[in-house]
Amino acid sequence: MARRGDHDDRRRQLGRAVWRVARSQGVSALTVRRVGQEAGWTSGAVQYYFASRNALLEYAFELVQRQTLERLATAAETVGDEEAARRAFHQVLPSSAEVRAEAEVWFSFLGLALGDPALRDVGRNGQRIVIDAIAAAVVRSQGAGVISRDLDPQLVAVEGVALADGLCVNAMYRPVQLKEGEVVDLFDRWLNSLR
Amino acid sequence: MARRGDHDDRRRQLGRAVWRVARSQGVSALTVRRVGQEAGWTSGAVQYYFASRNALLEYAFELVQRQTLERLATAAETVGDEEAARRAFHQVLPSSAEVRAEAEVWFSFLGLALGDPALRDVGRNGQRIVIDAIAAAVVRSQGAGVISRDLDPQLVAVEGVALADGLCVNAMYRPVQLKEGEVVDLFDRWLNSLR
Numbered sequence: 001m002a003r004r005g006d007h008d009d010r011r012r013q014l015g016r017a018v019w020r021v022a023r024s025q026g027v028s029a030l031t032v033r034r035v036g037q038e039a040g041w042t043s044g045a046v047q048y049y050f051a052s053r054n055a056l057l058e059y060a061f062e063l064v065q066r067q068t069l070e071r072l073a074t075a076a077e078t079v080g081d082e083e084a085a086r087r088a089f090h091q092v093l094p095s096s097a098e099v100r101a102e103a104e105v106w107f108s109f110l111g112l113a114l115g116d117p118a119l120r121d122v123g124r125n126g127q128r129i130v131i132d133a134i135a136a137a138v139v140r141s142q143g144a145g146v147i148s149r150d151l152d153p154q155l156v157a158v159e160g161v162a163l164a165d166g167l168c169v170n171a172m173y174r175p176v177q178l179k180e181g182e183v184v185d186l187f188d189r190w191l192n193s194l195r
Numbered sequence: 196m197a198r199r200g201d202h203d204d205r206r207r208q209l210g211r212a213v214w215r216v217a218r219s220q221g222v223s224a225l226t227v228r229r230v231g232q233e234a235g236w237t238s239g240a241v242q243y244y245f246a247s248r249n250a251l252l253e254y255a256f257e258l259v260q261r262q263t264l265e266r267l268a269t270a271a272e273t274v275g276d277e278e279a280a281r282r283a284f285h286q287v288l289p290s291s292a293e294v295r296a297e298a299e300v301w302f303s304f305l306g307l308a309l310g311d312p313a314l315r316d317v318g319r320n321g322q323r324i325v326i327d328a329i330a331a332a333v334v335r336s337q338g339a340g341v342i343s344r345d346l347d348p349q350l351v352a353v354e355g356v357a358l359a360d361g362l363c364v365n366a367m368y369r370p371v372q373l374k375e376g377e378v379v380d381l382f383d384r385w386l387n388s389l390r
Contacts, residue, residue: 026310027222108306110367114299115221120368128370158371159381162361169360172305173315175323176353186354193388 011049011059014039018060022108023101030057030112057112058122064105065126068092072133081144085156086191088137092130092164093187094171095180103168131157147194156194163190206244206254209234213255217303218296225252225307252307253317259300260321263287267328276339280351281386283332287325287359288382289366290375298363326352342389351389358385 017039021029032053036046050056071091079087094100113119135157141147147156167183170176178186212234216224227248231241245251266286274282289295308314330352336342342351362378365371373381 022306023309026308027306029310104309107302107364108309110364111217111222111303111306113221113368114218114303115224124368124370127365127368131370154371155381158365158373159358159385162365163354163358165361165364166357166359167361169302169305169364170322170353170357172309173319173322175319175326176349178353186350190354190385 014046014049015060015063018056019105023104027108027112058118061109061119061122064102067102068130076137081140082146084137085141085147088134089160089164092161093183094168095183100171104172131161134161151194209241209244210255210258213251214300218299222303222307253313256304256314256317259297262297263325271332276335277341279332280336280342283329284355284359287356288378289363290378295366299367326356329356346389
């Protein structure tokens with residue numbers, strides 16, 4: 001029997017294989033067989049770690065959200081109150097290849113989640129935890145006087161996450177090419193309007 | 196042979212059947228057979244109107260974008276310059292059941308488009324045309340003095356569409372429940388910050 005650490009590693013390997021298939025081939029290609037091929041595994045080996053395609057997809061969706069949350073936690077630990085909100089929002093802006101890759105996976109799951117209550121719950125819970133983490137950073141920045149205390153921190157978080165999500169959608173289709181710096185500038189202008 | 200008008204009607208019926216399947220069962224269910232069942236047609240009849248699943252999906256994706264553009268055109272014709280930008284942006288806000296339904300379909304296609312260059316082009320072109328139509332409304336409102344002339348109208352349109360898109364994503368998962376009025380208020384506050 002595999003050790004627990006190995007077991008978790010293998011599940012993460014498969015989760016990342018789901019991401020690669022979704023990004024390169026689209027969600028129609030997300031079968032156990034194709035994900036197994038991408039990871040270099042047989043379908044049987046995949047099924048040893050995940051009882052069903054649904055379980056595999058839920059895990060991969062959770063994994064991408066967990067990555068965002070880990071970045072948010074690290075940002076919260078390493079920054080002063082004045083910069084807390086700005087740095088938190090920057091973790092969900094498509095201003096780096098890492099976030100753009102995450103966003104492609106996350107948004108890919110929207111269409112799957114409509115027909116799958118379990119995936120929908122994963123999306124709802126993940127978005128709620130991200131909004132809560134960012135709202136906590138907004139409260140810190142309100143304390144430091146860079147965001148008005150008159151604003152509801154949760155609403156500020158919802159608005160900022162919405163703007164960041166929309167910029168991610170723009171980055172997926174690129175109807176208008178924005179450079180990484182332009183995305184950050186546009187977002188920071190919005191943030192400065194909350195002083 | 197069917198008359199041209201009938202032919203277009205039938206294609207629209209199938210396009211709307213694609214929307215219903217995507218919204219109720221998710222994009223994994225978008226096969227010719229399932230869409231045919233939803234419309235009450237045989238697969239063969241569907242294939243008379245669309246040579247392939249891809250052609251059917253491209254058409255359904257274009258159709259949802261066309262509906263948005265028609266609302267934008269109607270709004271542009273029936274409103275003065277002062278209200279032009281506000282009314283244009285409201286056509287893409289999830290503040291009505293119609294837009295929320297449209298958004299569910301549109302966002303569902305993001306994950307399919309990653310693996311399908313033709314769908315990706317439909318999404319890119321549609322988003323560009325929406326942004327251009329809204330930018331034209333922004334120019335009118337800049338002329339009427341309700342949006343600063345110092346701002347680039349295309350960037351204002353990109354930012355506002357991004358915010359509206361993100362609010363649509365929020366409306367799909369509802370991690371935080373916003374009422375229709377709250378969505379409009381939040382958006383109008385953003386718009387007022389552009390004066």
